[in-house]
Amino acid sequence: MKLEILHELNAERAARQPAILVTDTESGEQRLVKARDFARDPLRAELDKQLRMGKSASVEAGGKKLFLNVYAPTAKLVIVGAVHISQALAPLARSLGYDVTVVDPRTAFASPERFPDIPLVAEWPDTALPPLNVDAYTAFVAVTHDPKIDDPALLHAFERNCFYIGALGSRKTHAKRGDRLRTQGARESDIARIHAPIGLAIGAVSPSEIAVSIMAEITAVLRLPPKEKEEAA
Amino acid sequence: MLDRDEDILKAAEDWQKAGHGVALATVVETWGSAPRPAGSSLVINDEGTFLGSVSGGCVEGAVVTEAMDVIQSGKPRMLEFGVADETAWNVGLSCGGTIRVFVEKVG
Numbered sequence: 014m015k016l017e018i019l020h021e022l023n024a025e026r027a028a029r030q031p032a033i034l035v036t037d038t039e040s041g042e043q044r045l046v047k048a049r050d051f052a053r054d055p056l057r058a059e060l061d062k063q064l065r066m067g068k069s070a071s072v073e074a075g076g077k078k079l080f081l082n083v084y085a086p087t088a089k090l091v092i093v094g095a096v097h098i099s100q101a102l103a104p105l106a107r108s109l110g111y112d113v114t115v116v117d118p119r120t121a122f123a124s125p126e127r128f129p130d131i132p133l134v135a136e137w138p139d140t141a142l143p144p145l146n147v148d149a150y151t152a153f154v155a156v157t158h159d160p161k162i163d164d165p166a167l168l169h170a171f172e173r174n175c176f177y178i179g180a181l182g183s184r185k186t187h188a189k190r191g192d193r194l195r196t197q198g199a200r201e202s203d204i205a206r207i208h209a210p211i212g213l214a215i216g217a218v219s220p221s222e223i224a225v226s227i228m229a230e231i232t233a234v235l236r237l238p239p240k241e242k243e244e245a246a
Numbered sequence: 247m248l249d250r251d252e253d254i255l256k257a258a259e260d261w262q263k264a265g266h267g268v269a270l271a272t273v274v275e276t277w278g279s280a281p282r283p284a285g286s287s288l289v290i291n292d293e294g295t296f297l298g299s300v301s302g303g304c305v306e307g308a309v310v311t312e313a314m315d316v317i318q319s320g321k322p323r324m325l326e327f328g329v330a331d332e333t334a335w336n337v338g339l340s341c342g343g344t345i346r347v348f349v350e351k352v353g
Binding site: 023 | 285322
């Protein structure tokens with residue numbers, strides 16, 4: 014690998030920008046394709062697919078054997094609300110490979126006894142969220158049931174273009190939430206991005222089961238191609 | 247996280263800049279129950295120090311030896327390990343898989 018390519022790749026990774034290294038395994042020739050350049054690449058279909066799956070693979074194109082090595086940032090999960098569901102959700106998400114942070118200004122909830130080994134920020138969203146570098150590789154869930162905490166958190170998630178945004182609450186609760194967010198300047202398209210009621214409909218009852226339904230939904234949004242995603246929703 | 251190769255590529259760059267000969271070995275194909283997926287990598291310097299893995303530890307020794315040659319020659323090389331291959335059996339990929347490993351010089 015040429016040093017320039019290695020340097021460029023490390024810079025993309027440090028910036029949490031996805032990229033794919035394409036290697037001709039016979040000649041050893043290489044090029045780095047940044048995700049923002051996929052659309053004008055002759056291999057765009059393959060690049061899109063491998064990045065979505067987060068999987069490196071060998072492909073054949075134009076009579077050449079190419080290895081596509083995928084460098085995708087580690088997905089993050091930000092959980093706003095240190096509630097019972099979060100106690101099940103945080104370790105589950107971590108076992109799926111997410112970097113997890115729990116935010117809740119209520120110190121009785123955000124206590125290390127309730128969340129052993131999970132990074133906790135006991136601050137209001139306005140203070141807690143900016144340093145977390147919430148980005149397009151972040152799944153964001155708001156589960157406090159308290160508009161004073163959930164609403165500003167959701168506004169932050171819209172702004173940062175999170176790949177998944179979910180909020181706890183019935184359809185009725187969600188309709189009211191939509192009204193509140195609109196008055197705070199949220200666009201219709203932002204509100205439409207919220208998955209609410211949160212999680213896939215699997216009849217979840219216990220906090221652990223709800224955690225499974227949330228992670229299943231996040232996985233579907235992360236991995237399914239856009240068309241199948243619509244069908245699953 | 248253990249499933250990230252972050253430190254490996256960082257080490258590759260750091261070692262190269264420190265004046266070491268460096269090679270990178272990457273799993274490019276797997277069949278059967280290979281222990282590490284395609285994209286897993288291992289970085290080696292000319293002192294034989296290495297980071298990362300391309301298998302569960304069974305073929306790393308052989309990969310490091312080949313990588314030393316690649317650092318010398320500068321020519322990339324494709325290695326294959328599997329149960330059908332006697333050498334592979336000897337180096338111990340007994341988990342029932344086959345892997346192909348691309349070894350290239352850095353820089």
